[in-house]
Amino acid sequence: MSTVDTSAKRSALAPLGKPFAAAGGVLGIVAALLPWVTFPLNDGNWPDNSTLQYFDAPFGVTGFRWHVLVLGILILVAAFAPVPSRGRVVRALGWGLTLVSFVNCAYITVKGGGLGAITALEGATAFGGVVGLVAGVLTILAGYGIGIEPVGEWKFKISTPVAYLVLLLSFGAVLYAVAAMLTTGGVGSANPYAGAIFLSFLGFATGVLGALSGVGYVRWLSALSEQHRVFSVIVLAACALLLPFTEAGNEYWMTVAANIGIYAATAIGLNIVVGLAGLLDLGYVAFMGIGALVAANFSGAATAYFGFALPFPVAAVIAAVVAGIFGAIVGSPTLRVRGDYLAIVTLAFGEIFTRSAQNDIGGFTNGSNAIPGVPALSLFGAEFNKSISIGAVKLPAGVLYYVLIVLLVAATMAVFANLKFSRIGRAWIAIREDEDAARAMGIRTGKMKILAFLIGAMLAGLAGAVFAHKNGTVSYESFKFLESVTLLAAVILGGMGSIPGAVLGAALLFVLPEKLRDFEDYRLMIFGLALVLIMRFRPVGLIPDAHRRAEMVERADENAEEAHVEAKKA
Amino acid sequence: MSVLFQQLANGVIQGALIALIALGYTMVYGIIQLINFAHGEVFMVASYGGLATFTLLPDDLKKSPAVALPLMFVGGIVVAVIVAVIMERFAYRPLRNAPRLAPLITALGVSVFLQEAVRVFYPNAKSNLPYPKVFPEGNLTIGSVNISWTGILLVALSVGLAVILQTYINRSRMGRAMRATAQDPDTAKLMGVNPDRVIVLTFVIGAVLAGVAGIMFGGYLNNINIDMGFQNGIFAFTAAVLGGVGSIRGAVIGAFIIGLIKTVAGQYMPGGTQYDYVWIFVVLILVLVFRPQGLFGEPERVRA
């Protein structure tokens, strides 16, 4: 058991905690100032002048070496400044440093054809990567040496204006991080090293996020944003609307971001069903498909069932309602069926949907030919897929879709947040926690569960309607079991019951494939493995819901304690 | 009429295949209340394991079905067992006390992983692969109904193994330990049963049966693909639920019912084989709604 290892390591490493952290920090800084590659690779020099020949000035650090430098400094700060839950913070930073070093070393080694590329070759030396790896591992060990304590808890309260300021700055930083995440490494095949640069950036982000979460900042921020949720949603939406003005403001990223937004909105709907009411839905994407099909059939496309076009808002409402009705129908066995069996019913429904759509049921789906040519939306003559200019600023094509989808996500978030903190939301959570006790409190559990399905399905249907117009083609291929699993994974990866989590989860799961085209073939395999690993090592997800987090963390601590006792006995 | 009899025969054969897989689902669920979604992939992996074994055989052995077929069974079963044991040890065991959704999601992850791993690493697995012709050839013809000998072998294996399994669980010491663990893991532990061993054994038995099913699937349908696990896995799980999860007899009977619905509905219901799937699920949902414990399951008592 790894927990036993942990406690054993702790006892052996305890006196070495601070020295190791100090060494790790210093070595990290040194690594940032060293060259990383001995010779230029076939695809050109390794980015950010880290190749020996292009290594101009040791102090002009950029790119991933800058990340390494920041991590090194942060490790030193964490080791010696009064930081809550120091062990966790140091360990997280150590992991960040290790990941960044590992990704770069691994790539260079593979592309350069051997270890010579990252060590010494023909008199040329470049030990940055090795030093970085050593520093990272030392720092992780230091974290265990210092001891893994519960996440820091920030008790102090702040006045509303200060809270607003904190939220504003934090979400601004999030916007910056998202823009950076989208643009690092450039678009697809433009840069041969794009995948590696992106992964390296993710490693850095993991380290910093882990540290922030370790000191208790993430928990505090999420509590704060729940407290001021209206303001939070507005600020988040405003931040998102600024994205087109950043580096990511080109047509390509507008399209990717809009797609992420559609899935994020759907994932938030799924989060109501899974995260709040605790009902596992394995066919959820079918509701999105139903919404998309309804919208497509009312769009006036050539192969649409209805020969006329309804205005988009009307079609979208119909799409949501129809999806909601199906949601209620699929949810109705919950009146009788408990737990895991429900998952099978939803899975069965998803499969029935795919099968029926594939066979053009009722003439609504056009079978495997799909419904192409769904017209783009337009407003006051501005087509949503064209670029627009506001005064002197020319905005990229697709920006209007992006705006529409940001508003959609914001609205979905507001729906989720308002419901979560309401009589209905409390009833859902009560059902999730203990169904019999919930009934004994007078909650009509069946009605409430169907309501969860209905609302979740409506949100998915709405997102589906936007999807239809945004993509122009509606095919059953887009709504298969794997999409349902991906959405579920987005909810879980982000953190069940947590809104920013669902957005982050959707973003990661739908950006990664864009970034990692090199690994196209391995994508799903890695995805499956990632699901297993997340459940094993961080079942609460990246940004957990405040309540759930406490629950899981305690469980982990209890386990550690038990393991400790058992280890002592043995 | 002869069409109906032909479809009934086909249904029984398909049912026999589904039964072999369903037993693995029902046993694992009975012991640790986990829907092991990845079990269908164990079946698929076994099929590829058998094929790989055949490919690796020297040419003269390939020509002798009497040697090649048993070796394929061994190869397929070994692969299935290894995969199942690794899966239990590293994916499920650490989550034994985790919230209910966690192992279910892990199972989904394992399922996707296995399917993709085969697709990526097995040569040419992106398309259908032909299965070697080492199975009994020809048909048994009764009137106008043709039943392939491979199909008959499949039914015999399926029923035979199910009976052996039932006897093992009812009579043997380990079987008793399994039943005890299924009833009450804590008490069983106090009585000296090692739950880890029981659970591993359950996975192993499930994998062996899935292994047999994987090989026979190839023999019966003549080619295999990586989607076979997911589809048949869902059918098998449906069968297990239909029969009452945890019940061996229920799983087998449920599987035959599913097999029959699939072929008969595919023949006679509107939409034909395109919608055979749908009817199976309709039956599943009706059973769950009107008899949630399945045909042979124990009714669940509300706790308070």
Add this chain to the structure above:
Amino acid sequence: MSTPVLEARDVSMVFGGLKALKGVTLTLEEGKIVGLIGPNGAGKTTFFNCLTGLYTPTTGEVLLKGNVLHGDPAKVTAAGLARTFQNIRLFPSMTVLENVMVGRHVRMKQGPLASLFHGPAYQRGEKAARERSRELLAFVGLNGVDDELSRNLPYGDQRRLEIARALATDPAVLLLDEPTAGMNPQETEATQQLIFRIRDTGVSVVVIEHDIKFIFGLCDSVSVLVQGELLVEGSPEVVRADPRVIEAYLGKPPEEVQHDVEAAAASVEEEQA
């Protein structure tokens, strides 16, 4: 005589071949406290489950304020019958205040649309529910822990929280299933005072308990259940003096041993369920 607030008439419950309850009748007058005692496995909790609709009795009926109750626990609670559980069943990852507010659910009117838009009427209802919940927390003596997760409370506090949650449904009758199990004498004493105070607010109470001293000091009337049958019913003095009770339940030390064994068995059974 006025209509009793709660009346169980000839309630029987059969599980398979097992007769868990055999024609139990119980009457509760308004403003009274009735105790239900009996060895473990006598069917006390089963009887509670029949009263609250978690089980549908095989025969017999339950009347609350003269109206027959039908099955569904949610409707029973809405009609004014609330309960606590023998093995505490709070909503562990909700806060203390939220737990009590779940109890208010049935007395609140906000539907899905109001919950979605949070209009002024919604805000007022929510505020009232929060205030009432805080009042109840203060009433049971839980102060300053509103935002703790309920699972983090000490055991005794969890029992009190469960009572506050049940009271939040504005019940006419409160059923308490072993409210002092696992408590020390001071906590037991405090619980007794709490039950008196609940009675004084006009809520009638039925208590299941093993602690005979506690029951005799608390209740206006005591019913003894043995093997699914009502053995004796009457004032504490009458019950205490009844030779059958002494024989069946109180008198023999070996019974006590037996009873402990059964208690252990029952707790295993519960975990299993």
